[in-house]
Amino acid sequence: MSELASGARVVRALGARSIRQTFRRPQLISPIVVFPTLLLAIQTGGAGAGIELPGFPPVQSFLQFMLAGSMMQSMMLAGNSGGIAFAVDIEMGFTDRLFASPIPRFAIVLGRLAGTAALGLFASLWFLAIGLIFGAHIEGGVPGALLAIALITASAIAVGGIGAAIALRTGSASVVQGLFPLVLVVLFLSSAFFPQELMIEPAKTIAEYNPFSFIVEGVREPIISGVEARPTLEAVAAIAGILLLGLGLSARALRHRLRTG
Amino acid sequence: MADSTGKPAIVVEGLERSFGDVLAVQGIDLRVDEGEIYGFLGPNGAGKTTTVRMLTTLLLPTGGRASVAGFDVAGEARQVRASIGVALQEAALDPLMTGRELIRLQATLQGLPTDAGRKRADELLERVGLTYAAERRVGGYSGGMKRRLDLAAALVHEPRVLFLDEPTTGLDPVSRKTIWEEVQALNDDGTTVFLTTQYLEEADQLADNVGIIDRGRIVAEGTPEELKGEIGNPHIELTVGEGAVPEAERAVAALGELRPRKGDGRVLLEVENGAADIPRVVRALDEAGIGVESLELVRPTLDDVFVEKTGHHLEAEDGQESDAGDEEPAPA
Numbered sequence: 001m002s003e004l005a006s007g008a009r010v011v012r013a014l015g016a017r018s019i020r021q022t023f024r025r026p027q028l029i030s031p032i033v034v035f036p037t038l039l040l041a042i043q044t045g046g047a048g049a050g051i052e053l054p055g056f057p058p059v060q061s062f063l064q065f066m067l068a069g070s071m072m073q074s075m076m077l078a079g080n081s082g083g084i085a086f087a088v089d090i091e092m093g094f095t096d097r098l099f100a101s102p103i104p105r106f107a108i109v110l111g112r113l114a115g116t117a118a119l120g121l122f123a124s125l126w127f128l129a130i131g132l133i134f135g136a137h138i139e140g141g142v143p144g145a146l147l148a149i150a151l152i153t154a155s156a157i158a159v160g161g162i163g164a165a166i167a168l169r170t171g172s173a174s175v176v177q178g179l180f181p182l183v184l185v186v187l188f189l190s191s192a193f194f195p196q197e198l199m200i201e202p203a204k205t206i207a208e209y210n211p212f213s214f215i216v217e218g219v220r221e222p223i224i225s226g227v228e229a230r231p232t233l234e235a236v237a238a239i240a241g242i243l244l245l246g247l248g249l250s251a252r253a254l255r256h257r258l259r260t261g
Numbered sequence: 262m263a264d265s266t267g268k269p270a271i272v273v274e275g276l277e278r279s280f281g282d283v284l285a286v287q288g289i290d291l292r293v294d295e296g297e298i299y300g301f302l303g304p305n306g307a308g309k310t311t312t313v314r315m316l317t318t319l320l321l322p323t324g325g326r327a328s329v330a331g332f333d334v335a336g337e338a339r340q341v342r343a344s345i346g347v348a349l350q351e352a353a354l355d356p357l358m359t360g361r362e363l364i365r366l367q368a369t370l371q372g373l374p375t376d377a378g379r380k381r382a383d384e385l386l387e388r389v390g391l392t393y394a395a396e397r398r399v400g401g402y403s404g405g406m407k408r409r410l411d412l413a414a415a416l417v418h419e420p421r422v423l424f425l426d427e428p429t430t431g432l433d434p435v436s437r438k439t440i441w442e443e444v445q446a447l448n449d450d451g452t453t454v455f456l457t458t459q460y461l462e463e464a465d466q467l468a469d470n471v472g473i474i475d476r477g478r479i480v481a482e483g484t485p486e487e488l489k490g491e492i493g494n495p496h497i498e499l500t501v502g503e504g505a506v507p508e509a510e511r512a513v514a515a516l517g518e519l520r521p522r523k524g525d526g527r528v529l530l531e532v533e534n535g536a537a538d539i540p541r542v543v544r545a546l547d548e549a550g551i552g553v554e555s556l557e558l559v560r561p562t563l564d565d566v567f568v569e570k571t572g573h574h575l576e577a578e579d580g581q582e583s584d585a586g587d588e589e590p591a592p593a
């Protein structure tokens with residue numbers, strides 16, 4: 001078996017373990033599914049009339065508008081949960097078992113990210129299903145849905161990279177867990193839950209430059225309008241930037257951990 | 262001990278590890294031959310785990326060098342990892358995995374093909390007596406079951422050298438004995454075992470050679486018998502009653518070397534030939550008309566060796582520090 005095939009097999013096995021770990025630990029899966037679903041229900045039920053506001057983008061329903069934000073929230077919490085689970089592995093010494101095995105050590109990070117990507121995929125499917133069940137249209141059709149799923153899955157890898165880096169650097173599950181409120185701050189300072197045009201300063205400017213706004217718009221566009229090149233490319237660029245940052249920080253944190261034990 | 266080839270499985274020269282200005286391991290040297298069980302004995306904080314982490318490539322040395330299975334731990338770490346099995350302190354197991362999932366994951370990590378990994382998992386679970394619990398989550402296992410599972414995971418690729426870091430710490434005597442039997446059986450099959458322990462009896466029972474580490478330095482090394490021989494002969498401990506001690510000492514003085522009185526009606530006589538000297542001692546006391554309440558032949562223990570070499574007891578300290586967790590490095 002080639003080195004690459006062997007590495008891919010390890011990443012797949014560690015990814016599968018990571019998914020099982022998340023579904024077997026309620027405190028990891030509930031923020032990914034329960035919390036964003038409840039928030040979606042509350043916001044859709046309570047602020048549905050918001051689509052009548054002047055300047056609100058043309059949408060079929062508030063639920064249709066909100067789907068991208070809920071997917072983003074779920075995906076980011078999946079990244080955070082992945083970081084928590086990684087830190088728990090470090091705390092209980094499970095990563096020592098992995099570090100003592102004859103595998104490329106970055107495969108340990110990639111395995112974790114593969115699991116987080118699968119959770120991102122699950123999150124996007126979950127919210128698309130909820131949207132369709134409750135009457136939201138996917139204007140971009142099947143290609144639009146696939147694009148939204150692909151962007152959320154790729155984002156999960158990118159955000160998971162940052163979670164993994166913090167886990168590796170601190171080795172503390174409580175520190176990673178402490179970032180949970182930050183996820184919400186980042187989301188509320190983006191266009192995830194409210195159109196950028198209707199925000200007031202300074203939130204509006206922050207949202208304008210927040211890379212997560214670009215990802216949200218890339219996911220939202222095929223749902224509320226159809227597949228378009230510009231928001232898609234902007235989302236891809238934002239994901240690539242976060243991914244490079246996450247992987248770079250993870251690689252650095254891994255080196256530090258291996259050096260200091 | 263399995264038949265030793267005389268070839269070294271582990272060679273350590275001047276190995277050091279510092280954490281900031283704290284020197285946890287201070288230039289140790291040791292050699293473990295293939296087929297040997299090497300007992301690495303020391304209290305919490307002595308540097309045992311730090312040494313094992315360096316030998317298993319989990320921690321880079323800050324000085325000296327070490328090779329395991331012929332590969333340098335710093336420059337050929339991947340080859341070292343392919344040659345060793347590791348069961349670390351506190352059994353690093355995922356409580357959410359089942360026993361079978363863990364062994365199969367370990368098989369994948371060691372590069373075994375899927376079918377071979379499945380077969381190996383069945384064999385190992387059978388070997389450590391966990392087939393009945395294979396589908397249960399590890400979180401529900403007892404301490405002994407976790408240790409056996411950890412050992413099975415370490416054996417998945419039939420390693421040449423097995424590192425066991427305090428494999429029986431916290432276990433009940435029955436589970437401890439089960440692990441000892443398994444370690445002995447592995448060694449009989451030719452596996453070299455590097456065993457760290459804070460239990461003197463464990464080192465005495467299992468190890469062909471023992472290294473005693475204290476405050477980051479190896480203070481004694483040899484077979485358990487050699488080490489015990491270094492600190493003197495066995496002694497006969499006679500209980501004769503408080504008033505008869507001087508008379509009893511006079512009666513046996515010519516048969517060995519008297520040790521200082523403890524003032525509790527006992528006479529301690531160091532003898533050269535061990536059990537063979539007992540009849541002569543009994544006859545001498547009988548001829549002097551002294552009644553003996555009890556008689557015991559006491560051989561030097563590894564604890565005596567430890568006290569001799571370090572100035573303090575090992576197991577008494579463990580009692581005080583048994584829950585201390587990971588090691589605290591000694592000051593430089």
